[in-house]
Structure formats: structure tokens, C-alpha cells
Amino acid sequence: MSASLAAPPVRRPRGREGAFVPVLAVVLALVAVWYAGAYVLNRPQVMDAFARQKVEPDFESLVAATWSMERPVLPAPHQVAAELWKTTVEQRITSKRSLVFHGWITLSSTLVGFAIGTALGILLAVAVVHVKSLEKSLMPWIVASQTIPILAIAPMVVVVLNAVNITGLLPKAVISTYLSFFPVTVGMVKGLRSPEILHLDLMRTFSASAWQTFWKLRLPGSVPFLFTSMKVGVAASLVGAIVAELPTGAVSGLGARLLSGSYYGQTVQIWAALVAASLLAAALVTIVGAIDRLVVRRMGMAR
Amino acid sequence: MRVGGGTMGSMAAAAGGREAVIEIDRLSLTYETNDGPVHALSDIDLSIGRGEFVSLIGPSGCGKTTLLRVIADLEQPTGGAIAVNGVSPRAAREARSYGYVFQAAALYPWRTIARNVALPLEIMGVPKAERERRVADNLALVNLAGFERKYPWQLSGGMQQRASIARALAVEPDLLLMDEPFGALDEIVRDHLNEQLLKLWAKTQKTVVFVTHSIPEAVFLSTRIVVMSPRPGRVTDIVDCSALPRERTLDVRETPEFLAIAHRVRQGLRAGHSYED
Numbered sequence: 405m406s407a408s409l410a411a412p413p414v415r416r417p418r419g420r421e422g423a424f425v426p427v428l429a430v431v432l433a434l435v436a437v438w439y440a441g442a443y444v445l446n447r448p449q450v451m452d453a454f455a456r457q458k459v460e461p462d463f464e465s466l467v468a469a470t471w472s473m474e475r476p477v478l479p480a481p482h483q484v485a486a487e488l489w490k491t492t493v494e495q496r497i498t499s500k501r502s503l504v505f506h507g508w509i510t511l512s513s514t515l516v517g518f519a520i521g522t523a524l525g526i527l528l529a530v531a532v533v534h535v536k537s538l539e540k541s542l543m544p545w546i547v548a549s550q551t552i553p554i555l556a557i558a559p560m561v562v563v564v565l566n567a568v569n570i571t572g573l574l575p576k577a578v579i580s581t582y583l584s585f586f587p588v589t590v591g592m593v594k595g596l597r598s599p600e601i602l603h604l605d606l607m608r609t610f611s612a613s614a615w616q617t618f619w620k621l622r623l624p625g626s627v628p629f630l631f632t633s634m635k636v637g638v639a640a641s642l643v644g645a646i647v648a649e650l651p652t653g654a655v656s657g658l659g660a661r662l663l664s665g666s667y668y669g670q671t672v673q674i675w676a677a678l679v680a681a682s683l684l685a686a687a688l689v690t691i692v693g694a695i696d697r698l699v700v701r702r703m704g705m706a707r
Numbered sequence: 708m709r710v711g712g713g714t715m716g717s718m719a720a721a722a723g724g725r726e727a728v729i730e731i732d733r734l735s736l737t738y739e740t741n742d743g744p745v746h747a748l749s750d751i752d753l754s755i756g757r758g759e760f761v762s763l764i765g766p767s768g769c770g771k772t773t774l775l776r777v778i779a780d781l782e783q784p785t786g787g788a789i790a791v792n793g794v795s796p797r798a799a800r801e802a803r804s805y806g807y808v809f810q811a812a813a814l815y816p817w818r819t820i821a822r823n824v825a826l827p828l829e830i831m832g833v834p835k836a837e838r839e840r841r842v843a844d845n846l847a848l849v850n851l852a853g854f855e856r857k858y859p860w861q862l863s864g865g866m867q868q869r870a871s872i873a874r875a876l877a878v879e880p881d882l883l884l885m886d887e888p889f890g891a892l893d894e895i896v897r898d899h900l901n902e903q904l905l906k907l908w909a910k911t912q913k914t915v916v917f918v919t920h921s922i923p924e925a926v927f928l929s930t931r932i933v934v935m936s937p938r939p940g941r942v943t944d945i946v947d948c949s950a951l952p953r954e955r956t957l958d959v960r961e962t963p964e965f966l967a968i969a970h971r972v973r974q975g976l977r978a979g980h981s982y983e984d
């Protein structure tokens with residue numbers, strides 16, 4: 405009996421396979437809208453070009469032209485895809501023209517900032533939950549910190565840090581930290597306070613110390629909350645890293661690609677960088693989600 | 708010392724000259740709520756001697772849980788005095804002198820059954836080998852051997868409650884406080900656990916304070932039954948069960964002595980109810 409009972413029943417998360425068709429439908433719809441948008445937005449320029457050559461274009465050549473401009477207002481999906489292919493697969497990843505190279509630069513400061521932000525968020529939450537006075541004195545500042553627009557302080561932080569000879573990855577990581585510690589703090593405070601009264605009473609009957617109650621009840625109880633807020637935090641970290649690359653004229657990173665793209669009107673390059681950034685964000689959130697599921701199953705809480 | 712109501716004085720003496728483990732004197736507890744004060748306990752006098760098995764019985768809301776929580780130092784009385792093992796409930800709690808079984812199982816979902824039972828032992832700093840022995844022994848006692856590595860959600864409600872009993876027993880306390888521990892179990896399992904509990908009690912000389920809604924359960928288990936009534940929560944009768952032998956089997960429930968005691972408890976509960984209307 406115990407042998408058959410020993411294996412934890414693995415129940416598949418519902419809807420994973422079932423979600424594929426609707427997701428595909430949405431993607432196809434979005435691509436269709438994108439093509440239509442490219443046609444509408446690029447049409448005036450294309451019409452001008454035809455007019456200069458005194459040609460009366462038919463609809464087909466008009467469409468073909470709007471979807472293959474060198475500097476379109478809105479590049480068509482296949483142009484972006486081609487640019488992505490060219491700058492990832494067809495470039496050595498050490499090349500300055502490789503998106504993988506730029507993506508890695510941004511990713512590394514994202515990860516450093518995210519790690520520091522998560523640690524900071526957890527520490528702040530532990531402090532706020534355990535020291536009564538901090539709740540009133542610290543929490544308002546934590547909330548206020550997020551009301552300052554990041555675009556306003558990112559350049560200042562980067563410039564100030566550059567002035568004291570801190571350059572490269574660290575200033576960007578600071579911005580990532582700044583954006584990611586907040587969701588983690590809020591989620592963790594909620595998580596550390598999540599144990600039921602009954603579970604706390606139980607600890608009291610054992611005369612557990614505050615430290616034991618923390619390790620054996622509050623911390624494990626907060627794990628699901630931690631991962632939920634880390635998903636928000638990791639996406640915010642990426643945004644922070646990209647934003648930190650914009651104002652300083654950084655030469656590498658996805659932010660730099662966006663910036664140089666806009667200097668030279670390389671809209672295809674801009675859009676390729678944007679798509680790369682969102683794919684990166686999706687990948688990061690997915691990875692955090694996978695670790696979440698793994699940890700929760702390891703802890704035996706998965707149903 | 709005892710200034711309780713007319714009949715109280717004689718009844719409360721039934722601790723039988725034994726050393727008192729719990730000494731409650733004119734205890735009251737009033738909850739301040741948004742809808743005004745709730746008199747959960749009023750003027751309780753009770754003395755429980757070492758080795759006694761005392762049941763608290765009464766209608767829902769009469770303060771049974773509250774009384775147990777006061778003994779366990781989970782609730783502070785607003786009047787009167789209480790001593791546990793001769794000291795304050797707080798000192799008794801800090802000396803880890805009781806095991807508490809809650810109305811709900813209160814297992815931690817991220818711990819296996821074995822690790823849930825081991826939880827108080829980890830907190831008390833019991834060495835690993837000793838911990839494992841106590842976990843195995845007490846899980847066997849509540850018929851949960853073989854379920855060590857299951858998680859709480861993989862067990863039925865009744866099994867979870869048995870695991871929580873094993874957890875309280877693992878502390879090996881001299882005093883057991885049990886709040887309707889078998890309330891959620893089916894009749895057969897309940898009978899079995901009643902017998903087990905009685906055997907354990909007879910063997911180990913523990914003092915047990917046991918909350919129940921069931922008259923047969925109370926009579927079967929107890930040396931004394933405290934009948935309570937609500938609004939305000941107070942003690943209306945204390946029924947002595949020494950007419951029954953200390954060693955009991957389930958057959959005792961057919962004897963005239965048993966039925967007589969059950970009848971008296973029922974009368975006490977009725978009286979409490981009519982007072983209310």
C-alpha cells in the first residue's frame with residue numbers, strides 16, 4: 405500500500421495544450437493587423453515616390469511597395485523577422501552588429517539588478533513585518549520611490565555614478581534594482597503576513613521564538629507570493645536596464661540599438677530591437693514561472 | 708476560596724484532594740467587539756487534579772474553546788485568576804507543559820505528515836534520532852503508519868486530524884488540551900480513537916481537558932464532566948463519573964451507571980438551554 409502511495413500524483417496543469425490554438429489565432433490576427441497598419445502608415449510616402457516618377461500604381465504594386473520600404477514608418481513583420489534573422493543567426497555573437505551581443509549586455513545588467521532588487525525587496529519586507537515602527541516610517545517612502553518617473557531619474561543616476569567612475573553594467577543594474585525591489589517588497593510583506601491565525605497560534609503553543617516562527621512558518625508561507633512578485637520584478641528589471649541605456653548614449657545593449665536606430669531613421673532596426681526585448685521579457689517571466697512551479701512542487705504544495 | 712454559585716462549592720471539590728494541575732478562580736473573559744462586549748466566560752470556578760480526564764460539554768458558543776485557550780495562554784482573561792501547574796498560563800506555556808489539539812488540523816501544507824508531527828520537536832530542539840522515534844510511535848498510535856511522506860492535502864480530513872493529534876502527543880506533555888479532536892471523524896474511527904486515547908491516558912497518567920459535543924463520548928472518556936451554558940458562558944453542572952471503572956471498554960456504554968451519568972449531563976444541557984430562552 406505504501407509503495408503505491410509513495411509517488412506523489414502528478415496532475416498536469418490544465419489548459420496548457422488547450423491554449424495553443426487560441427494563442428495561435430491571436431498571433432495570426434495581430435500579424436494581420438500589423439500588415440494592414442504597415443500598408444496604411446507607409447502608403448503616403450509610397451504614393452509620393454510613385455507620383456515623382458509619374459506612375460499610376462495599381463493596388464498590388466502599392467501593397468508590395470509599402471511592405472518593402474527601406475525606411476518605413478512601420479516595417480512589415482517579415483522585414484522585422486528578416487532583420488532579426490540577419491542580426492542573430494547570421495552574425496557572430498561577439499560582433500557589434502549581433503542582437504545576441506546587445507541582448508546579452510542588457511540581460512546581464514537586468515539579471516544583476518534583478519538579483520539585488522529581489523534581495524533588497526525581501527530584506528525590506530522582513531524588516532517591515534518584524535519591526536512595527538518601520539511599517540509606518542519606511543513603507544510610505546518605499547511607495548513614494550515608485551511615484552518618481554523612471555525616465556527622469558535614470559539619466560541622473562547614470563550620470564552621477566559615471567562621475568564617481570562607476571560605469572558600464574552597474575549604473576544600469578541600479579535602475580533595474582530600483583524598479584524591481586518594489587513589487588518584491590510589496591509581495592513579500594503580503595506573503596510574510598499570509599499565515600492563518602490558527603497556524604500562528606500553533607507556533608505559540610510550542611512557545612516558538614519569533615525567529616523559529618519566521619523560518620518554519622512565515623518564510624515557507626510566503627514563497628508563492630515571492631514568485632508572483634518576482635515575475636513582475638524581472639520584467640520591470642529589463643525595462644529598467646533598457647531605459648538606463650537610452651539617455652547616456654550607450655553604445656551597446658538593446659537600448660542602444662533603439663537609440664541608434666532612431667538617430668538614423670532605421671525603423672526596421674528599432675522594431676527588431678523592440679521585438680527582441682519583448683521576447684527576452686517573455687522568456688524571463690517564463691523562466692521565473694517555471695522555477696516557481698518547480699519549487700512549489702518540491703515543497704509539496706502542488707495539487 | 709470558592710465563592711461560586713450555590714451548588715458550585717460542593718461540585719468543584721471533586722478534584723479529589725489530588726494536586727491541582729489547573730486552578731481556575733472566578734475567571735471571566737469578555738471580548739470587546741464592534742457590536743459591544745461578548746461575555747464569553749463568566750465567573751468560572753474549576754479545579755482539575757493531576758491525572759484527571761475532564762470533558763467540557765455545552766452548546767455552541769458557550770465558551771469551551773475560549774476556556775481551553777485561556778488555559779493554553781492563547782487568550783487573556785479579563786477577570787479572576789488561573790494557575791497551570793501552579794504557575795501562570797504563560798509560564799506553563801513557555802515551559803512547554805501542554806499539548807494542544809485544535810478544532811481544525813492546522814497542518815502546514817509544505818510539510819509532509821512526518822515533518823508536521825516533528826515540527827514541535829524541531830522547535831524544542833529534540834535530537835534527530837529521538838525525533839524520528841517519537842514521530843513513528845505517535846503516527847502508529849493514530850493509525851497513520853505508512854503515511855509519513857504524504858502531504859496534508861493527500862489525506863482525508865479525518866486523517867489530517869489524527870495527524871494533528873499525533874503532533875500534540877509527540878511533545879509528550881503531561882497535560883493534553885483537546886478541542887473537539889474527533890468532531891470531524893466517523894463513528895467507528897471515533898470509537899477506536901476514544902479507546903486509544905483512554906488507554907494512553909490510563910498508561911501515562913496524563914491530565915486531559917477535552918472539549919466535545921457528544922454526551923456518550925464525554926461520559927465514556929471522563930472522570931468528570933463540566934457542563935456549560937452560553938450567554939454568558941458559565942459552568943452549570945459538574946458531573947462526577949467515578950461510578951464507572953477507570954479502565955473502560957466500549958461495552959461500558961450499555962451499563963446503567965453509564966446511562967445514569969449521560970442522563971444527568973443531558974439534564975444539565977437542557978437546563979442551560981431553557982435559561983437562554
Ligand SMILES: Nc1ncnc2c1ncn2[C@@H]1O[C@H](COP(=O)(O)OP(=O)(O)OP(=O)(O)O)[C@@H](O)[C@H]1O
Nearest residue numbers: 738740745747766767768769770771772773774940
Ligand atoms: N476572538 C473573538 N472575538 C470576539 N468574540 C469571540 C471571539 N472568539 C469567540 N468569541 C465569542 O465568544 C463566545 C464563545 O466562543 P467559543 O469559541 O469559546 O465557543 P465554543 O463553546 O467553543 O463553541 P463551539 O462549540 O461552536 O466551538 C461566542 O459567542 C463567540 O462568538
Ligand SMILES: [Mg+2]
Nearest residue numbers: 771772773810
Ligand atoms: Mg469551539
